[in-house]
Amino acid sequence: MNAHESRDRENWLNIAAESLAGSQLSFQVQYWGINPSHYDNPLHKHSFYEACYVRDGEGIYQDHDTEYPLRKDTLFLSKPGILHQIRSENGLDLSYVAFEIDEANSAPEVVASYRLLLDSSNCIRYGIGETPAALIWRALIGQTRQNDSLSDSLLNSTAQSLLLSLCSAFSEENEEERTLPPRKLSHHSMRSAVLYIRDNLSADLSVKDVARYMHLSVRSLSRLFHENLQVSCQDYIQREKMKRAVHLIRHTDLGFSEIAERAGYGSVHYFTRVFTKIYGVSPGKYRSGQ
Known part of the structure; x- marks a missing residue:
């Protein structure tokens, strides 16, 4: 996928999948991104969640004081208020979405459960290539190939499913793959x-x-x-x-x-x-x- 094609798909997602309404849980998307050659960004933080899927390449993800290796089929989550950074010498094929929970249009008990699972879970998952989150993400990108005839409602529904799938993806703990952060450093x-x-x-x-x-x-x-x-x-x-x-x-x-x-x-x-x-x-x- 070249840079021009990536921008077209990214723009289509940002137009058609901005507000994602569900029966119990709705989301407001800040932005979608598809970057086949993502290198470095500065240490920064957000007021929202940002989920990233490494489709290929290698790099480093820094979350607060901890560094995690990145490779193909890695999913990682930057949480609100946490300083983080992505680094790669040769570039990552990276897809990402920044989002918030639309609490006004969601059931309070579902909002609480979703946020609890995301905030209490590990921030990174490896080997997710055949999990629902990765399959839906690839399907979502694939749906943008023929955006001239694509139904906005289908794209919107798939995007909604992706954000819902993140909850289960990060709540499934895998002790063998997980890199535990060190004790909070005081110095x-x-x-x-x-x-x-x-x-x-x-x-x-x-x-x-x-x-x-x-x-x-x-x-x-x-x-x-x-x-x-x-x-x-x-x-x-x-x-x-x-x-x-x-x-x-x-x-x-x-x-x-x-x-x-x-x-x-x-x-x-x-x-x-x-x-x-x-x-x-x-x-x-x-x-x-x-």
């Missing part, structure tokens, strides 16, 4: 240390490396981690390394030497030894489910 230095570790895991980080970057002594850095996260800096680095390794084993076909390198282990043999000690099985058996 700017703590946030900076955590982000530095996550961004530089492949460099085989040491506690001294982090302390040097933070312009702190090793003792001060250790105290910072114990006070905020109740773990040592070394344990936190090790945990993040294993989290990245497990993610790569589960969701890629990379060889174990490449996984070890990306997770910050200088040797695949050392990585295998540490992994086996923690999980009780080798990386190969873990990947095969044995």
